[in-house]
Amino acid sequence: MTWTLRPWRMSDAGALAALLQDGRVRRMLRDGLPYPYTEADARAFLAETLASDPEEVFAFAIAQEDIPVGSLGMFRQGNIHRRTAELGYYLGPDHWGQGIGTWAVREAVQWVFARTDLLRIFAEPFAENHASCRVLEKAGFQLEGVLRQNAVKDGRVxxxxMYARCRGENDPQPVL
Incomplete structure (x- = not known):
């Protein structure tokens, strides 16, 4: 099977909408996504993503045979954190547990470090999202701490x- 990280396209709207309709995916994402998530919502997201500054937003479709099965983005922070980016990602449930998330995170981090001045990439998964924590650990991220009572999701605190990876830590040459 061929896995790729590639830029999003407007033609991906249907696949993106299907991914974000799945409650199993949405359960571990931040709030703010419309529900139901329609193709119109996906087109609006894609238009915004494609118009974003390519030095500020690094957004990829995780694709199998060129069909999006997940998403990965890194977002440059501002002010004194301008050389830091936040990482977020998700996969459709049919692709969980196959090493795809770890592969995608490793590839994207290598790509961004090779092409930008970023020094640090961080991610903040829910502590109960053991699979996402494991993806980050296998991709070379270090656990820096637990952010206690840091979020309210579906009425639960x-x-x-906090995971981070800094430039130069486990960074072979990119293969993208």
Whole structure:
């Protein structure tokens, strides 16, 4: 099977809408996504993403045979954190547990470090999202701490974990 990280396209709207309709995916994402998530919502997201500054937003479709099955984005922070980016990602449930998330995170981090001045990439998964924490650990991220009572999701107060990877840590040459 051929996996790729590639830029999003407007023609991906249907696949993106299907991914974000799945409650299993939405359960571990931040709030703010419309529900139901329609193709119109996907087109609006894609238009905004494609118009974003390519030095500020690094957005990829995780694709199998060129069909999006997940999403990965890194978002440059501002002010004194301008050389830091936040990482977010998700996969459709049919692709969980196959090493795809780890592969995608490794590839994207290598790509961004090779092409930008970023020094640090961080992610803040919910502490109970053990699979996402494991993806980050396998991709070379270090656990820096637990952010206690850091989020309210579906009426529940949740801890989050702070993971980070800095430039030069486990960075072979990119293969994208």
């Amino acid at each position: 949740l801890d989050m974990k």
